[in-house]
Amino acid sequence: MSASVELPNWLQQNQPVTNPSAKKHGYNPLNKNLGWLQHLLTQLNAPQNIHQTQQQPWLQVVNLAIMILLFSLAQKPLLIWLLALVWLVRLYRLSALQLYQFAKRLGHMSVFSILFILPSCFLNSWSLGLWLLFKTVLILGQVALFLQEITWVDFIKALRQLHVPPLFVLALSITIKYCHILATYLVQVLWAIELRRATTVPTPFYQTAKIMGRLYLTSKRYVLAVYEAMTLRGYQGQTTKVEHLALSKHDWRILGLDLSLIMMYCLVWRY
Amino acid sequence: MFKLENISYTYDATQAPSLADINLTITPGDFVALMGPNGSGKSTLFKILTGLLKPQTGTYYFEEKLVDSTDRCQNHLHQRIGFVFQNSDVQLFNDTVFEELAFGPKQQGLASGAVHQRVTDVLTLLGIEALAQRVPYQLSGGEQKLVALGSVLTMNPAVIILDEPYNGLSMAYQTKLTQLLQSLNAAGKTILVASHNFQQIAELANRVVVFNAQHQLVLDTPLNALTAPQEADLRQL
Numbered sequence: 001m002s003a004s005v006e007l008p009n010w011l012q013q014n015q016p017v018t019n020p021s022a023k024k025h026g027y028n029p030l031n032k033n034l035g036w037l038q039h040l041l042t043q044l045n046a047p048q049n050i051h052q053t054q055q056q057p058w059l060q061v062v063n064l065a066i067m068i069l070l071f072s073l074a075q076k077p078l079l080i081w082l083l084a085l086v087w088l089v090r091l092y093r094l095s096a097l098q099l100y101q102f103a104k105r106l107g108h109m110s111v112f113s114i115l116f117i118l119p120s121c122f123l124n125s126w127s128l129g130l131w132l133l134f135k136t137v138l139i140l141g142q143v144a145l146f147l148q149e150i151t152w153v154d155f156i157k158a159l160r161q162l163h164v165p166p167l168f169v170l171a172l173s174i175t176i177k178y179c180h181i182l183a184t185y186l187v188q189v190l191w192a193i194e195l196r197r198a199t200t201v202p203t204p205f206y207q208t209a210k211i212m213g214r215l216y217l218t219s220k221r222y223v224l225a226v227y228e229a230m231t232l233r234g235y236q237g238q239t240t241k242v243e244h245l246a247l248s249k250h251d252w253r254i255l256g257l258d259l260s261l262i263m264m265y266c267l268v269w270r271y
Numbered sequence: 272m273f274k275l276e277n278i279s280y281t282y283d284a285t286q287a288p289s290l291a292d293i294n295l296t297i298t299p300g301d302f303v304a305l306m307g308p309n310g311s312g313k314s315t316l317f318k319i320l321t322g323l324l325k326p327q328t329g330t331y332y333f334e335e336k337l338v339d340s341t342d343r344c345q346n347h348l349h350q351r352i353g354f355v356f357q358n359s360d361v362q363l364f365n366d367t368v369f370e371e372l373a374f375g376p377k378q379q380g381l382a383s384g385a386v387h388q389r390v391t392d393v394l395t396l397l398g399i400e401a402l403a404q405r406v407p408y409q410l411s412g413g414e415q416k417l418v419a420l421g422s423v424l425t426m427n428p429a430v431i432i433l434d435e436p437y438n439g440l441s442m443a444y445q446t447k448l449t450q451l452l453q454s455l456n457a458a459g460k461t462i463l464v465a466s467h468n469f470q471q472i473a474e475l476a477n478r479v480v481v482f483n484a485q486h487q488l489v490l491d492t493p494l495n496a497l498t499a500p501q502e503a504d505l506r507q508l
Contacts, residue, residue, distance in 0.1 A: 005447075005454040008392040011427055012458040188361035191323050195349050196375040196426065207364070214364055217408060 040183065051098050051149050054250040057158035064146045066258045070265055071139045079268045080138070083261065087141060098148055106144040110137050152176055161245050174226060182219055189214065272430065272461055273297040273320060278329035280315055289315040291486045293329070297463070299429070302456045304472040304494070305465040306505055307482030313465040314357060317432050320463070322348040350379070353423030355416070357434040357465075362419040363407035368399065371407050371418055375426035386425075393421045398447065412439035420448075430461040437471055449474055469505045481505065 053060065067083070074080050094102060113136050121129025150158070159169045189211055247255070275295045281288040290312040297303055305313045318324040319331065322338060322345050331338045334351070338344055356362050365371040372390040381389070394400045397417050402410065407418055416439055423431060433452075437445050452475055456462050466472050472479065473494065481490035490501065497505070
């Protein structure tokens with residue numbers, strides 16, 4: 001087929017590069033956010049170095065709840081020492097990389113929690129504040145360990161096993177999946193802007209508002225499309241996926257340990 | 272124009288690389304068709320060429336300059352290379368098609384008269400004058416594809432990269448796009464197209480580059496030098 005389209009003159013010329021040495025505008029929120037978002041997506045896409053346990057997912061959630069409860073209620077140092085000992089034994093099973101990730105996560109969470117606890121130190125006594133901080137770090141340690149041992153898929157499975165309302169579980173599951181899709185979409189939009197933001201002219205600030213608007217419209221379109229696809233496949237507001245509680249020999253051991261800790265708490269609390 | 276030496280890229284460290292040890296040279300005025308099965312690395316290569324992704328290993332030269340992540344280098348790439356995404360929907364972020372097409376030349380610092388002229392010319396060239404005041408978000412997939420191409424053309428890049436440009440286009444638009452790409456190539460633009468359709472590629476390109484499922488470049492040859500078995504394999508893609 002022969003070329004038969006007449007191009008305008010300017011399109012037939014090889015455009016000189018304008019001001020190639022110029023730097024892009026010093027502060028550009030879009031560019032800053034692009035870097036941040038890409039970093040976040042890389043983190044999300046990074047292979048999760050999860051410590052595989054033999055526990056059922058629901059038991060991991062129950063175990064976490066019990067440990068948080070015990071750490072919160074425990075007042076006697078002896079009991080806290082015992083609980084911390086159990087926690088350290090569990091930490092011992094992590095690999096070096098997993099331990100590093102655990103420590104990093106715990107560090108971040110602890111720094112964040114200090115912001116909330118510091119006023120208590122200033123308003124009350126320092127000893128009370130430090131005690132509170134110590135217990136908070138121990139509780140956050142439980143959460144960090146839990147996150148190191150469970151995937152999102154297993155967490156959703158655990159919620160199903162624990163008979164959490166199916167609609168809630170379904171909404172959570174879809175939200176997790178689509179958050180990732182929307183973030184990828186946002187990165188592509190920012191890429192598109194970056195590719196056409198060729199010289200010194202700063203991207204206008206209102207462009208950010210436009211992108212947010214597009215993101216809202218796109219997420220709405222995704223949600224409707226998902227709902228329509230689910231309806232077409234027979235979804236009528238109820239999910240038929242049921243996960244049954246199952247207990248292995250290993251689960252009984254963990255459950256036994258949890259029960260022993262609760263009994264120990266009752267004994268120490270009494271005497 | 273492009274020179275890639277031992278380029279590799281991996282999205283996920285635990286999986287095989289999305290591009291494995293790619294060596295490729297593209298000269299000005301080339302019309303290169305990239306073919307390969309889904310997920311073979313064509314889109315990843317385009318993102319590396321446009322500077323959106325930085326290869327983990329190897330070196331990349333554009334117009335005989337080493338590409339790095341400095342502003343100066345990225346500016347240069349973005350002025351010289353236009354990229355139409357596979358999913359054009361994400362590429363459109365302005366309120367109207369007219370504004371969409373005007374965004375690039377405005378960013379290049381062109382006077383408003385020149386911007387207006389370019390936008391009008393491209394709207395006419397693509398036959399989408401009627402869409403000028405429409406909201407890009409509400410257009411059909413094919414129309415969005417054309418607007419995305421228009422938004423690249425108004426910047427008058429030296430290289431135009433199109434990732435699956437025929438997806439979602441009607442036969443009439445496909446023919447129009449083929450003619451337009453031929454004209455642009457005849458005007459000296461370097462064009463890179465990823466496509467699964469050998470029939471369309473055969474009409475357009477003067478060179479074909481093929482990736483296999485292992486993300487390796489397995490064939491790089493002028494289109495008229497293809498052997499019968501090679502052509503049969505490409506038609507099966």
